[in-house]
Amino acid sequence: MKLNDTIAAISTPTGVGGIGIIRVSGPKSEEIGRLLFMPRKEVDHFKTHHLYHGEIVSPEKDTVLDEALITMMRKPHSYTGEDTLEINCHGGQVILQAVLSEVIKAGARHAEPGEFTRRAFLNNRLDLSQAEAVYDMIMARTDRGLDMAVGQLKGNLSKKVQTLRSSIIDILALLETSIDFSEEDVEILPTSELAGRIQPIIDDLRKLLSTYHEGKIYRDGISAVIAGKPNVGKSSLLNRLLGEKRVIVTPIPGTTRDFIEEVTNIKGVPVRLTDTAGIRDTENIIEKEGVELVWEKLSSADVVIIILDGSEKLAGEDMEIIKKNRDKNHVLVINKSDLPHMLNVRELDDILPGVIPLWISAKHGEGIPALKEHIHSSIISHTDDRRSETIITNLRHKTALEKALDLISKTRENILGGISYELPALDLRESLESLGEIVGETINEEVLDRIFSTFCIGK
């Protein structure tokens, strides 16, 4: 990857908008600005971080492409750490493409996906976990997901990793001093005390790793599938949870034939909700096929929302659905609580002993906040608020932390086992490298390519 050339891209999303921004980064930024921008008032020198009003023109100054505002941000005080020019044009794709093409002709090249952020990383404006947080912020689907990404961008994880690394370096120093003095029979620190000093690092790593399950859920979301016999109100429930009339609801059993999937926010968790065809024994070939697909879909759900009709007696199909899903993570609801209660809850006790079903009305909204609580607590088991803690959300970080934990646990055992310190010292060095991968201190080009290629162009 070259760092000494100038890159450019449209940084705002494709489509039409009030404004569109072209970002240019690299040594030629100012020259490009001078060539293509005609300020309203004569300007000798573009001050850094100042907004100038004028026109974007062709280099021959004979065609006006757009009226624009530009900003020069001089290195190192810019996002990338390089001289950066931002051109605020009007937000039409034709305008933006025309201006970008002049910028390219003037000496920039098209930026690759994530290249601005990659440069920010390479110029030490961000470490790697912070660069990854930029991506997570853009992709966040709930406020909670955004909170976590902002925390990571602010350096929560980086600080934690650096603290762990410095504790490991302290231990490593002790081991190495002991190795140096081993001939002289001087014991720097008793092994039990050394092991004791390693234990808090192990505890910290374990604690950090234990946040991954939750972090991943808030970042990537979960799938919840609504299942029940025909006409119980599955589609009505989907609509209610989404807060909009997304699916057709009718009194005719068998209304829904296909899956309908939508993402909604349940207490900060992005939940991909699936409405399904009603499950029943049928000879109708189309419906039969639909029911088969529902069983398949249910097998991969993170949560199954089993829904019964409270205005009717419990049916054979209800029993079958409960039996086939009771060992999965599920939430049981009885719908149509606004109608006379005909379902005998005691009958449920035989197949789901001790169950306290949740009565709801998908049509009128009763019990829906409680259902959201149930769905949330079925996936995030504990109630303690982790908002103030550092949470890991990224598989790459998890893998690096696990490797470090493994190596450090091994170090502790080997030290207690009386092994000479050379091997534990090697393991500790490797654990440092592993932790260094999280912040990008020890990382290869290939991994960087993989990380930044998922970014969008212009970021």
Ligand SMILES: Nc1nc2c(ncn2[C@@H]2O[C@H](COP(=O)(O)OP(=O)(O)OP(=O)(O)O)[C@@H](O)[C@H]2O)c(=O)[nH]1
């Ligand atoms: N009174 C009352 N009626 C409801 C409630 N929820 C759904 N209904 C009615 O029940 C009927 C079926 O609702 P749907 O949401 O289409 O049921 P479904 O389970 O999706 O049905 P299929 O797609 O045919 O399997 C409609 O007439 C709804 O208006 C409720 O809470 N109370």
Ligand SMILES: [Mg+2]
């Ligand atoms: Mg339906």
